[in-house]
Amino acid sequence: MKCETTNSILTFVLGALVVFGVLFLVRTTFLTRELRQLNSQAAAANSNLMQIQGPAQALINDVIAFNKSNPSPELTKLLQPPKPASK
Secondary structure, three states: OOOOOHHHHHHHHHHHHHHHHHHHHHHHHHHHHHHHHHHHHHHHHHHHHHHHHHHHHHHHHHHHHHHHHOHHHHHHHOOOOOOOOOO
């Protein structure tokens, strides 16, 4: 003896779960593709940033070494890291 109401409800729930599963699969696929593109763009940007920062960091190191041999209050003040903004 089958209960048609229970069978219909369970069939509807199963169909809804299948639809949600497919939607989540498609969403995950697109998000994964976007994440891979963003990761490659971030790697390229970091590479470019390192190429730019290399000479700048060398210049900062030279200025620090110069300031140690010839101390200057103005230069010491410029070499201090910035203080966080207060709220």
